[in-house]
Amino acid sequence: MPENIEVLYEDNHLIIINKRTSDIVHGDKTGDVSLSDRVKDYLKVKYNKPGNVYLGLPHRLDRPVSGIVVFTKTEKALSRLNKMFIEGTVYKTYWAIVEATPPKSEDTLIHYLIRNEKQNKSYVYKEEIKNAKQAILIYKLIHQYKKYFLLEIKLKTGRHHQIRCQLAYIGCPIKGDLKYGSKRSNPGGGISLHARKISFLHPVTGSQIVIFAPPPDNVLWNEFISLEK
Numbered sequence: 152m153p154e155n156i157e158v159l160y161e162d163n164h165l166i167i168i169n170k171r172t173s174d175i176v177h178g179d180k181t182g183d184v185s186l187s188d189r190v191k192d193y194l195k196v197k198y199n200k201p202g203n204v205y206l207g208l209p210h211r212l213d214r215p216v217s218g219i220v221v222f223t224k225t226e227k228a229l230s231r232l233n234k235m236f237i238e239g240t241v242y243k244t245y246w247a248i249v250e251a252t253p254p255k256s257e258d259t260l261i262h263y264l265i266r267n268e269k270q271n272k273s274y275v276y277k278e279e280i281k282n283a284k285q286a287i288l289i290y291k292l293i294h295q296y297k298k299y300f301l302l303e304i305k306l307k308t309g310r311h312h313q314i315r316c317q318l319a320y321i322g323c324p325i326k327g328d329l330k331y332g333s334k335r336s337n338p339g340g341g342i343s344l345h346a347r348k349i350s351f352l353h354p355v356t357g358s359q360i361v362i363f364a365p366p367p368d369n370v371l372w373n374e375f376i377s378l379e380k
Contacts, residue, residue, distance in 0.1 A: 156186075156193050159362050164228035164355045165221060166190060166206075169364040172217045172341025177208060190222055209233050210241075213312065215328070218346025219243070219364045223354075231354035236309075241351040245304040245314060247290075248343035248371060249323035250333060252300060256292045261285065262320060266311045272330060273312045275320040286310045288317055294378045299326065301375045303347075314344060326371075343371070 157169040170176065174186040191204040207229030212220050223229040235241050263276040263283035276283055287307035294301040300323070304314055312331070318324065319331035325344050327337030337343065350361040366372040 156189055158193075159219065159364055160360070162353075164225045165223055165353070165360075166194070167349070167362055168220050168222065170212055170217055170220045170346075172215055172337075172367060173339060175214045176211050176220055186220065187222070194224070207232075209236055210309075212346055213315075213344075215340060215342040216344045216346065217341065217364075217367050218245070219349045219362060220346070221349065225355075228354045232351075235351060235354065239307075241349065243306060243346060244348040245306070246345045246347045246366065246375075247302045247304055247314060247318060248326045248375070249300050249302055249318060250298070250326055251323050253290065253292055253302065253323050254321055257290070259287065259289050260317045260321065261287050262317055264310050264313065264316065273310065273316045275316050284308075284310055286313045286317060288314060290318070294375055296371070296374045296378065299371060301378075315342070338369075341367070345372075 158166060159169050160167040168186065168190060170186055175183050176186050187206055187208060191206050194200065194204045205224065205226070207223035207226065209221060209223060209229055209232040212218065221232065223232060263279050264273045264286045265276065265283050266273045285308060289305045289307065291303045292300055293303050306313065315325055315328055315331045324332035325342050327333055327342040329336055345366045346364060348363050353360050366376065
């Protein structure tokens, strides 16, 4: 069985994985083995499939981010989940460890983002400008540990690097996120942003699915988890 895959949920139509910060979800120019390929290998071995394994991907997660990634095992589930993501009926909650006290304990951030493809970076504007896309998120401060703060984030839009650049814009860069102003990198190069929870109606059966993903196993995340108990 392929190693280093943490399966959070699996049925005939879906397989939901807890992604590590080092995993790339889909193959790119780096040539690194993708999480998609490793999940295909897992399914091939588990179910003794002789040919190619079908695997659909209705959403993405940036490489340095950890947490929930949903894959589909059938085309029917993929087409329906794609529609649900577009319609906003898939609900995701993120956790972010930031390096400064947020201006408010709870707030809705509304900005306009311009993506720079060459730099693989998004820039934030307070007012609407040409070619900018509106970005909306809601954050809530849930814990403090020493000089770090744990925020719970719910996205109302899904823009490139949205959480990372919007939090940096209000003076709260995510720990380890050098691209958006963090002071130093995390061991292993990941950032302290985690796709913590997802909830939606199963695209085929209609049953309620609610999944939580444990954060990475390190001292800081473990401290915050202990504060949840």
